[in-house]
Amino acid sequence: MTSGMLERARWAARAFARYDKASVDRIVAAVARAGADNATRYAEWAVRETGFGVAEHKALKNVACSTGLVEEYAGHDYVSPRTDPAQKIVSIPRPAGVVFALTPSTNPVATVYFKILLALMTRNAIVISPHPMAKECCADAARTLAAAAAEAGAPDGVIQVIEEPKLPLIESMMADPRVDVIVATGGTPVVRAAYRSGNPALGVGPGNVPVFVDRTADLESAARLIVDSKAFDNSILCTNESVLIAEDAVADRLVSLMRGAHLLSPADRDRVREAVFPGGRFDTRFVGKDATWIAQQAGVRVPPGTRVLLAPIDRPMPEEPLAHEKLCPVLALLRVPSARAGIDAARAVLRISGAGHSAAIHSTDSRTIMEYGAAVPVLRVSVNSGNSLGGSGVHTNLPISMTIGTGYVGGSSAGENLQPGNLVNWTKLAYHVDAPFGDFAGLDPWSPPDGPVPRYPEPSNARTAPASPAAPAPQADVLREEIRRLILEELASLVRS
């Protein structure tokens, strides 16, 4: 039952590509608002449907990926032409058109919000293909945002969702020439399929995040940040720490400061390894489950309030299952004698998987931090920050993103955190270097819609005069202030709950 979705999306994209900045801002604000209003409801729904993660953390991500995202990009303009008199170049934005977006089971609704808002900021139509495990919450969320978009004047069909995602259907849609770009977040097979499709694709690989703590680190802070990050949403973000690499000189003290993390004895470590990686393969039952449940399953007793299981390992090699990506709050712990050895260990972890993704370091030695960044094959390193919310831009000034570009080293064409700019090209009007440059002041090729898009097909002899243009949007700075206030309110209420 999906034939017609892409045609409908093409019509919506065609109409949307002519909208002016004020109209786009109004739609984006309304959709973000709808997303934030339902952040908690969908967070709970996602946990219920997938069994993954922590509802209050998901709610936080949902807010970050709705009103938070709009705040982040409030000063950006992907709609108006830009004039550069010095270079004698005018740049006119050209939206991709139809974005086909695959969203994962791990961060289902946050990714739906994120990709929809990126598409809307850049005047694209989007078709969401949710992971089958999370299809109900994602479809409902997409419908809620679609209704808000329509209410705010977006073209009909600008947001659509596949209600019954099945592999043959998804593969045929990915290969359809009516798709302009695929944005794939998910496992390696999905990403590979996106690249194979023949359509332009922004696909991102998996993570396997090493975090290095050297002798110069603020251990109190590092311990707290690592535990919070590892426990956040039960490690379901692909940016969660996987292997903690600690310099010998400070390792014991670091571990002792990691409140909420339980250091497993070698025997218990073996029990957890056997439970989480039976036969050496990760058991997906453990995705996004909390630490005490995992311990229980492994037959290990842990103190109440345990949020992270700390599993000592002695070699960062593929044959050590605990050195692989673990989307659950089990953190491998590796001791190293020196910073040099720590960097090598981080490289070894990323040879297993996660190249191009992210790493973290806790250190006050700029030289070590620089060497780590230069040597470790990732495209973002969180410094003195938890990586779950650091790599994804919530606790750092990286772009807020649910889609982490892993670059060429990670088999991806995208090397940055996916951001609105990835979904728009720019047509350049380039003058001859000696020709006088034109006067483009006040020129805007776009305009607000003159009523609902499309207008209802009344017979031509009964057609009423076109409605007056929609009311002008509030001033940008007023809007920005309003959004800021709402986010603060929401974050405050989340903290209270």
Added chain:
Amino acid sequence: MLDYGLFTFADKDEVLEKSSAYWNPGKTQFWIDSGVPLVIDRREGYFLYDVSGKRLIDVHLNGGTYNLGHRNPEVVAALKQAMDHFDIGNHHFPSLARTALAEALIETGPEGLSKVIYASGGGEAIDIALKTARHATGKRKIVSIVKAYHGHTGLAVGTGDERFSRLFLSERPEEFVHVPFNDLAGMEEALRGRDVAAVIMETIPATYGFPLPAPGYLESVKRLCETYDALYIADEVQTGLMRTGELWGITKHGIRPDILVTGKGISGGLYPIAAVLVSERCAGWLTEDGFAHMATFGGGELGCFAAMKTLEICNRPETRSIVHHASDVIGRGLERIRDDNPGWFTGIRQNGLIFGLEFDHPEGAKFVMRQLYDNGVWAIFSTLDPRVLQYKPGILIDPVLTEELLDRTAVAIARAAKEAGK
């Protein structure tokens, strides 16, 4: 060499020659003389290809038969699947496919219709509608509009213009009253005697060039029918199946017809079938004598499969959205072309993706049709008003093809103006 396995022709000339000799000399010659020497070979989506390889965007679509495009892949798949198990079926017995389609039609049809009668084509379906109305009312007279067209079969031809009945000595003015379109006084005059079984109306008369009912006209006709105890038959063969942006054009008028006729597009252009939807009041004969109207091919089960898939596609929210977008964009595009051709392209009649384009010349649409053909578009003039071009883009059309279509249309209309001396 034109080689199709079962038969071959040396070239197009041989086809035309034999077409004239063995099939229909009048039609064959007409198209040659009209500058449209088309012999359709490949057909795919909204494209037709002449045997010469010339590509045409089809906006005739045989009155909506190819609404979903030629050989729509989903309808083809449904039909192929059906052919592994079904054939036409036996028209005497209760049938799986006929029952399923009837239920689907009633569920999606205008309120108040409860049973389906099948035909093998639109003409027969109109005959069934008229016979049903006569049975239900016990009256014989049928009122239709001047320049109407509802088909060529026994009763249907009587409702239409004499162009098609007189030749066969088939006009029957005592039974078939014709009143001018958009003339409520004339309509009331015809109904006042309370001896009329039914008024039959195309929601927009296609062959007359899609003149639009004046706002309120159809609603008033329906009220007159109620006042004078005549039934209202909605001929939705060309206006149905999402063409107007709703599944049935008549519902845009808020009218609940007593009988609704569908054909052409309901088969997806792959297997002939037509259907009559009737209210409980009209359905009496199906109980009284279920064998009273029979047709071996009526409701052929393969056709039911094609129709069920077609109906399902037409009913998708996506399809409705595409029609709304496309009618908005094409409507505005044609308005621009009209503004560029004052005194020649004088009017646009539009309801959704149904367009009648008016030209200021008694045979204006024939000039435009010829120029469109030269410029890669196939659209046909209105037989009963050749000033007007019928222009029916497909209901799944995409934006890129739409822009190409408008570009070609603009060129053709401007060239036709010169040819017509405008």
